[in-house]
Amino acid sequence: MQNKFFSAEKIYSYVTRISGMGGELCYLVEGNERALLIDGLTGVGSLRAFVRELTDLPVAMAATHGHIDHIGAAWEYGKVFIHPNDIPLMYTPMHSGQQGRLEFASMPSPRISKRTVPVMDDVPAPHPVETYPIYEGDIFDLGDVQLEVIGVPGHTYGSVVFLDRAARILFSGDACNANTLVFSSSSTSIEEYRESLIHFKTFQQDFDVMYGGHGPIGVGDACNANTLVFSSSSTSIEEYRESLIHFKTFQQDFDVMYGGHGPIGVSPAIIDDGIAMCDRILAGTDEAVEIVSVEGSLAWLASARGTNYLPVCGGLCNIMYSRDTIHRRPHPVIQGKPNLYR
Amino acid sequence: MLQNKFFTAEKIYPNVTRIAGMGGELCYLVEGNERALLIDGLSGVGSLRAFVRELTEKPVTMVVTHGHVDHAPAIFEYGEGYIHPDDIALMYSPLHSSMERRLGFALNGKRMGTLRTEPTMEDVIPPCPVKTWPVYDGDIFDLGGTQIEVVHVPGHTYGSIALIDEDNRACYTGDCCNANTLLFLPGSTTIEEYRDSLLHFKESQHKFDVCWGGHGAGSVPASVIDEGIQLCDEILAGTDDAVETDYTGRPCIYAKKKDVSFRRLDGGVMNIAYSREMLHRRPHPVIKGEPNLYR
Numbered sequence: 044m045q046n047k048f049f050s051a052e053k054i055y056s057y058v059t060r061i062s063g064m065g066g067e068l069c070y071l072v073e074g075n076e077r078a079l080l081i082d083g084l085t086g087v088g089s090l091r092a093f094v095r096e097l098t099d100l101p102v103a104m105a106a107t108h109g110h111i112d113h114i115g116a117a118w119e120y121g122k123v124f125i126h127p128n129d130i131p132l133m134y135t136p137m138h139s140g141q142q143g144r145l146e147f148a149s150m151p152s153p154r155i156s157k158r159t160v161p162v163m164d165d166v167p168a169p170h171p172v173e174t175y176p177i178y179e180g181d182i183f184d185l186g187d188v189q190l191e192v193i194g195v196p197g198h199t200y201g202s203v204v205f206l207d208r209a210a211r212i213l214f215s216g217d218a219c220n221a222n223t224l225v226f227s228s229s230s231t232s233i234e235e236y237r238e239s240l241i242h243f244k245t246f247q248q249d250f251d252v253m254y255g256g257h258g259p260i261g262v263g264d265a266c267n268a269n270t271l272v273f274s275s276s277s278t279s280i281e282e283y284r285e286s287l288i289h290f291k292t293f294q295q296d297f298d299v300m301y302g303g304h305g306p307i308g309v310s311p312a313i314i315d316d317g318i319a320m321c322d323r324i325l326a327g328t329d330e331a332v333e334i335v336s337v338e339g340s341l342a343w344l345a346s347a348r349g350t351n352y353l354p355v356c357g358g359l360c361n362i363m364y365s366r367d368t369i370h371r372r373p374h375p376v377i378q379g380k381p382n383l384y385r
Numbered sequence: 386m387l388q389n390k391f392f393t394a395e396k397i398y399p400n401v402t403r404i405a406g407m408g409g410e411l412c413y414l415v416e417g418n419e420r421a422l423l424i425d426g427l428s429g430v431g432s433l434r435a436f437v438r439e440l441t442e443k444p445v446t447m448v449v450t451h452g453h454v455d456h457a458p459a460i461f462e463y464g465e466g467y468i469h470p471d472d473i474a475l476m477y478s479p480l481h482s483s484m485e486r487r488l489g490f491a492l493n494g495k496r497m498g499t500l501r502t503e504p505t506m507e508d509v510i511p512p513c514p515v516k517t518w519p520v521y522d523g524d525i526f527d528l529g530g531t532q533i534e535v536v537h538v539p540g541h542t543y544g545s546i547a548l549i550d551e552d553n554r555a556c557y558t559g560d561c562c563n564a565n566t567l568l569f570l571p572g573s574t575t576i577e578e579y580r581d582s583l584l585h586f587k588e589s590q591h592k593f594d595v596c597w598g599g600h601g602a603g604s605v606p607a608s609v610i611d612e613g614i615q616l617c618d619e620i621l622a623g624t625d626d627a628v629e630t631d632y633t634g635r636p637c638i639y640a641k642k643k644d645v646s647f648r649r650l651d652g653g654v655m656n657i658a659y660s661r662e663m664l665h666r667r668p669h670p671v672i673k674g675e676p677n678l679y680r
Contacts, residue, residue, distance in 0.1 A: 077674045103674045124672070127470035127519035134516055171514045173477055175676040176470035184671040376527040377467070379420045379446050381518040 044097070047159035048088025048148075051097060055210065057188060059097055060254070063087065064148035064161060067112035068256055070214050072207070073098055074185025080104045081190075081205055081214045082256060083123070086115025086169075087148035087161050105177060107216025108202040109133035112147060113256055115167075122173035124183075126194065129201030130174045131381035132229050139169035177203065195219070195243050197236035199229050200385050204243070206250060212308075213253040218243070219317045219360055220255050220309065221352045226342040226365040229383040233362075233369045237321035244314045252308035309359060316358030320345045324364060330356060336363065387440065390502035391431025391491075394440060397597065398553045400531065402440055406430065407491035407500060410455035411599050413557050415550060416441055417528020423447045424533075424548055424557045425599060426466070429458025429510040430491035448520060450559025451542040452476030452572075455490055456599055458510060465516035467526075469537060472544025473517050474676035475572045482512035520546060522585075538562070538586050540579035542572050543680050549592050555604070556593040561586075562609045562655060563598045564647040569637040569660035572678040576657075576664045580617035586610050605654050612655035616640045620659060632658055 044051045051061045051071075059071040063084035070081040071094060078100040084090050094102055094116075104120045106113050109129030117123040117133065125133065132138060141163060148161045179194035183205070191206040195218040205214040217224065218239075225236050323329035329345040336342035345362045346354030354361040375382045387394045393405045394414075402414040406427035413424040414437060421443040427433055437445055447465070449457045452472030460466040460476070468476065475481055488509050494500040522537035526548075534549040538561045547558045560567065568579055587610050595604035619625040625640040637658040642650040649656055670677045 101674055103672075121514060124676070127473075130470075130516070131518055171464060171516045173473070173514045174517055175474055176519075177672075180669065182669075182671040184673050189671070374523070376525040376532070377446070377520075378527050379444055381467075385521075 045158075046088070046093060048161070048165070049084075049090060049093045051093070054254070055212070058212070061090070061093070061097075063090075063112070063115075064157065065112060065150055066257060067147075068254075069113070069116075070254060071097060071102075072185065072188060072190060072205075072214075073100055074188035076100070076186030078102045079183050079185055079190060079205075080116065082107055082113040082216065083116025083120070085112045085144045085147045086118050086167055087144055088165050089119060089167070090116040091119040103183075105183070105205070106133070107204065107214070107218070107256065108199040109138060110199065110217070111138040111144060113216060114138060115144060117172050118167045118169050120172070122175065124175045124177045126178065126201030126203050127174070127176045128196070128385060129199050132199060132201070132383055133174075134169070134171075135383070141166040141168060179203070190214075193243060193246055195239045196231050197225050197239050198223060200231060200383075204253070206246060208249055211249065211251045213246075213250040213311075215253040215255045215309075217256045219313055220257070221354070221359060221361050222348075223317065223360060223362045224336075226336055226340070226363045226368070227338060230365075230368065231384070232371045233321050233324050233364055234371045236362075237318060237325065240314055240318045240321065244318065247311045247314050250311055253311060253313070254308050313359040316360040317362070319358065320354075320360055320362050324362065324369060334363065336365075340365065388501075389431070389436060391504070391508070392427075392433060392436045394436070398550075398555070401550070401553060401555075403597065404433070404436070404440075406433070406455070407494040407504060408455060409494065409497060409499070409600060410490070411597075411601075412456070412459075413597060414440060414445075415528065415531070415533060415557075416443055417531040419443065419529025420527075421445045422526050422528055422533055422548075423459070425450055425456045425559060426459025426463075428455050428487045428490045429461055429512075430487055430504050430508050432462060432510070433459040434462040446526065448526070448546075448548065449476075450547065450557065450561070450599065451545040452481060453542065453560070454481040454486055456559060457481065458487055458512070460515050460517075461510045461512050463515070464513075465518065467518045467520045469521065469544030469546050470517070470519045471539070471680060472542050472572075475542055475544070475678050476517075477512070477514075478678065480571075484509040484511060522546075534589070534592075536586055536589050538582045539574045540568055540582050541566060541570070543574060547586065547596075549589055551592045554592070554594045556589075556596045556607070557598075558596040559599045561598075562596065562613050563601065563605060564643075564649070564654055564656050565600075565632075566613070566655065566657045567632065567637075568657055569632075569635070569663060573663065574679070575666050576617050576620050576659055577666045579657075580614060580621070583610055583613045583617065587614070609655040612653050613657070616655060616657050620657065621664060636660075 057073045072079045105124035109132035114133045181192040183190040198217045332344040346356040349355040400416045415422045421441045448467040452475035457476045491504045524535040526533040536547045541560045549556045597604045626642045628639040640657040
């Protein structure tokens with residue numbers, strides 16, 4: 044099912060994956076009593092109306108983290124379950140601003156079949172919303188489906204993933220993937236991320252496959268709007284405008300990448316790869332490939348990107364980091380404005 | 386002393402103003418060299434924001450000690466504020482945000498004979514979604530030249546915090562611990578959890594001598610923490626006075642005998658109102674579409 048803005052595809056009888064115009068993904072999980080929308084895309088077009096067409100159940104929205112391409116429908120629903128550490132982040136102009144969201148959806152790509160040209164009228168304005176806290180260990184009870192919250196700070200301080208223990212499926216947002224972005228001002232240090240992954244690993248035997256906030260998805264998928272695997276949550280869309288050329292480079296890489304990519308989900312083995320990569324970064328033995336981040340700052344890739352965007356050193360997980368935030372920082376004091384990291 | 390029809394302000398330290406609302410509820414404005422911190426927001430009847438603007442030229446940050454009807458509502462005027470995340474759902478619940486309930490709270494002043502105007506629904510700030518910035522145990526508000534430290538003291542609510550002003554040897558405790566500590570409400574913790582909170586709070590006790598709460602005439606000594614731990618022990622052992630009564634129509638048990646002014650008959654200061662169903666730790670509730678009021 045699709046409309047001009049969204050494409051929906053069932054990946055299980057009770058799970059629908061929805062993709063937005065920028066290739067970002069979210070998941071509608073339906074129990075027999077209620078549904079949980081995991082992430083809210085970028086907020087271009089009405090995801091709420093689209094979801095209403097998909098289910099008659101009452102829907103609650105939860106966000107894996109507070110980034111622009113995950114939080115968008117919160118501005119429509121007016122309430123969202125989110126880890127409190129990401130509340131300040133979601134309200135920043137970078138992650139809530141209408142211009143940046145429109146540009147995210149408008150990103151040109153040879154692989155996305157845009158079915159309309161989005162305009163500012165398609166972008167719901169951001170505003171204060173009811174942000175209900177979720178923490179590690181919380182359980183969403185949808186009737187015959189339970190989703191368990193696991194905290195995996197790294198990409199952001201409030202990043203969480205959702206485990207469907209009975210089905211052995213995990214919804215991972217941007218917590219770890221082939222292009223894990225841990226370089227931005229609201230990301231944790233590598234030391235903290237390493238600890239997150241070691242904690243995450245204690246759940247590794249509980250799932251067989253994880254679904255993230257961006258590709259890869261199968262080639263030739265007719266309603267595929269998902270070319271932009273790379274972008275994960277471009278942590279900054281404000282400066283992203285200045286980096287469109289840089290993005291285009293990504294897109295070319297991406298054509299190659301999708302050519303060879305079959306599987307939809309990612310193996311839990313990625314957690315081990317992530318921990319090993321953190322160890323290399325901390326020991327200074329990673330490849331440390333210098334790169335200009337989407338925020339315009341210098342960042343480093345733990346390993347060069349090979350075919351399929353996978354790290355050339357092997358494994359499934361690559362990490363983009365900043366040399367300033369390899370080690371734990373002290374908590375900042377509050378000086379009138381909320382801090383974006385702890 | 387400065388007052389208008391709705392609020393009364395009084396300095397309790399050179400840089401701290403205590404503000405009382407119509408229902409006798411209290412909040413505190415702490416000023417540093419660069420910023421001011423408004424601790425609690427009364428009931429949202431009359432514009433506290435406008436009143437605070439008369440009191441200071443500094444940019445004001447708002448924090449609430451907990452999400453209750455008589456502490457949070459100015460957040461609906463400011464549009465943002467710091468709150469422990471565990472109290473966000475409570476703050477939005479009709480019991481604590483509805484205009485009728487808040488007007489009713491202000492009208493308590495009628496009974497006390499302290500009203501300078503008859504508040505109407507027009508005076509009540511409508512509730513709305515706001516930006517709820519998270520605060521946690523150990524966070525520090527830097528006001529320039531003075532720092533205020535957050536301690537998480539779940540009990541009265543799961544998101545209750547106290548704010549330590551070490552420079553003045555004071556702590557702003559909201560409704561954390563006082564002569565009428567209410568621990569039987571929907572959204573309160575169990576006695577077991579509260580006991581743990583007070584033991585944690587005690588680790589910071591050396592930083593202050595007095596506690597300024599959300600109600601009452603003056604401060605109470607920091608030793609209320611010790612009394613509170615003692616009371617929890619007695620309640621859990623079943624050796625407290627266990628006076629069965631009610632508070633504003635809701636049945637509860639007071640740990641110690643008291644007079645009508647909440648003065649303990651044995652000379653102690655701290656008292657706890659509790660429920661027998663809320664003594665021992667409970668499992669965390671699952672989320673069924675709507676946020677829970679307790680963890």
